[in-house]
Each structure stands twice: as C-alpha cells, then as structure tokens.
Amino acid sequence: MNDKNINPEGTKPEDTSGDDISESSAYNRRDNLIPSEGIQDSRGNSSYEGSTSAGPGFGKVANQETHFESPEINKTASENLKMNSNFPPPKKKRSSISYILILFALLTVILVSAAAILYGFGIGGNLGNSQKVAVIYVQGTMFTGNAPAGLGYATSEEISENIRSAVADKEVKAIVLRINSPGGSPAAAQEIVGEIKKAKAHRIPVVVSMGDSAASAAYYISAPADYIMANPSSTTGSIGVIWVFQNMSAFYKGNGTNYQVIKSGELKDMGSTWRGLTDTEKEYANTVVMEIYEDFVTEVSKGRSMSTSDVKALADGRIYTGAKAKQLGLIDGFGDLYDAIDKAAELGGVTGKPTVVYMNKASLSKLLLGSGSGESSEAQQFINYFEKSPYGQIIS
Secondary structure, three states: OOOOOOOOOOHHHHHHHHHHHHHHHHHHHHHHHHOOOEEEEOOOOEEEOOOOOOEEEEEEEEOOOOOOOHHHHHHHHHHHHHOOOOOOOOOOOHHHHHHHHHHHHHHHHHHHHHHHHHOOOOOOOOOOOOEEEEEEEEEEEOOOOOOOOOOOOHHHHHHHHHHHHHHOOOOOOEEEHEEEEHHOOHHHHHHHHHHHHHHHHHOOOOEEEEEEEEEHHHHHHOOOOOEEEOOOOOOOEOOOOEEEOOOOOOHHOOOOOOOOOOOOOOOOOOOOOOOOOOHHHHHHHHHHHHHHHHHHHHHHHHHHHOHHHHHHHOOOOEEEHHHHHHHHHHOOOEEOOOHHHHHHHOOOOOOOOOOEEEEEOOOOOHHHOOOOHHOOOOHHHHHHHHHHOOOOOOOO
C-alpha cells in the first residue's frame, strides 16, 4: 500500500481512536527523552524489558504494558532538585554553641542578681563553711518600737528577734553586735539584754563591736557581752539615766492658751508641757531616775565583773574614749568589725574561716523607706510615741 496517510502499523488515521493518538504522542515525546543507548540497571541489563526499536536515532522504549524504574534517573533528579531549590543551609554546630553561650550568660546574670539580693538581705560571707557567725546591727537611738532597720533607729523588737533567730540556727556558733548608738530607752536596753543572756545560756558567745559611739543604753547592752571591742576614738560609757521634761507654759500664756486640767491624782499630769514640775514631782522624778540607774549599775557590775562601788565611781554620766574605757576596764580590746568577727569565731570554737551572716544589714529598700524628712517621714511615724511623750523622755 502506497497511501501516505497510513501509519507504520498499517492503520489509517481515520481508524485510530483519540486515545490511541494521545498515547502515541506521549510515547513519541518519551522516545525523545530516552538516550539511544538505553539505560542499564545495576546488573548491566537493560532496564526495559520487551523493548523495540523505534527506528534510526531512537533508543529503546518500553511498551505500553511495561512499568520501568531508573534509580540513576531518580538519583540525578534528586541531586538537581537539591542544587536548584532554595533550601535553607543546614545548621552549623557553632549556631548551637552560640545558643549555649547565650543561655550560660543569662544564667550567670540571674545567679549574680540573686546573690546581690541575698547580700542585700544580709546573707553573705564564705559559703564554704557551715559554721556561722551572725552579725546584728544596733544603729541609732534605741526604743521599744517595731520600726524597720535602716531608718536611723534601733528597736528592741527587731534586734531581739534577730538574736533569737541566730540562736535558733544550729550552725550559728557566735553573735556579733555591731553598735553605733548614742543610747535611748532603758526599757529597750533591758529587752535586748534579756535576749543576750538567753543566747549565752545556749552557749552562744556574744561579742560587741563598737563603732563611732556605744554610750548610755548602748553601753547597757554591751556590758553582758563576752568580749567588747572598740576603736581608741570610739565614745562609750555615759553610764547614767536622765528624765527630760519640757515646760512650755510661758509660750502658751503668751499666745493666750489656757489649760483646764481635771485629774484623779496629784501626779497624773506630771511632765505635761503646760506647766513645770512641783517640788513633790521633782522628788518623785529623782526616785524613778535613781531606780533605773541602780539597774544600770548592777548590769555593768555583773557583766564586767566589777564591784558596784567601782562602777559607781565611773558612772557619773560622762563619756569615755575607747582608749580610756580600756584603761578603766569597760572594754576588752581594740579592733574593727572584722576583728570582732574573728574573736567571735574563736570564742565559738569555729574551725577555719566562718560563714558571716548579716542578720539586719540596711538594704536599699529600707534606706528609701526612711528617706523622707520631718513629720512625713516613715521614721517619724514610728517614733512619735517616744519623742513626743506627754510624760517626758527617760533616757539612758
């Protein structure tokens, strides 16, 4: 047959269905993609079983019924895909190291911050030794309120609580009282002395470290200590009692202010600002002062192992320098706070360098709390009852 419209299989175009034409075209396109040499599998055999020649210039192709796979083509396609695709580069080891370094830096900052906070609350010293020396500050005028530490006043409640806490800690072997106080309420001093004696009863030695001043009631609480250390120029002593009254009657009279007082007893308004003391009141005031004075002298006599007469010979209210106080037997030695800590560790039987725990060290928050002035300050609110007592102030 010479009909040009007949295909190689002898089929006329009009006898070929649309599906056959489509499949033929697809195979023709595939023929052009497959190399003429064919594709060999890993065993050296042709990858296309039942293949036929498609004519000059054409490679072997699989028939319609044969399924074929080519690992080499898949591998090449995979490599091309990797080369041509915009995949992100693999993570490098140094990226992980960077994250670790950042995490380490953050942990360091957290630990340093925590250490600073703990130090602000008074926890510090050598953490390698479980044997502790507790340092308790007595700073400012002493009275029996509950004002926070760091406001310029030393309250017996706060100091007594710290002494009790130190004694309750089985690792505390000794206590140091760091004193910077001109004195204050005899009652406050007696409360603190009571806790010092309890500490000593538990075999916890107490050492006093005097700073600028530890006079009057501040010496009162120093006397029972096992060892008193001061600087040669510290001021101490002032063993005595004073009761202060304020008479503003002339001021009230000049301003036309007149008081009418109804009282149940003759001495009920003793010490009021609108009048002075009567002779009877002066005599009674002297009795009260001498009673408190005798308690003071007795405490010094017992604490310093001195006779009452020897103490009274020194107890006329005058202050002494640290150097003079040592000559008179009112203190034991010279040194700063850290010398006192060493002495406390020695008396407490501490081996090696002790852990120093600052029980009530002033912190930034406490200083900010007491930064006000005048009537509006926090400190003033705590001490009004003491400084503005209608009965005057008894101070030792």
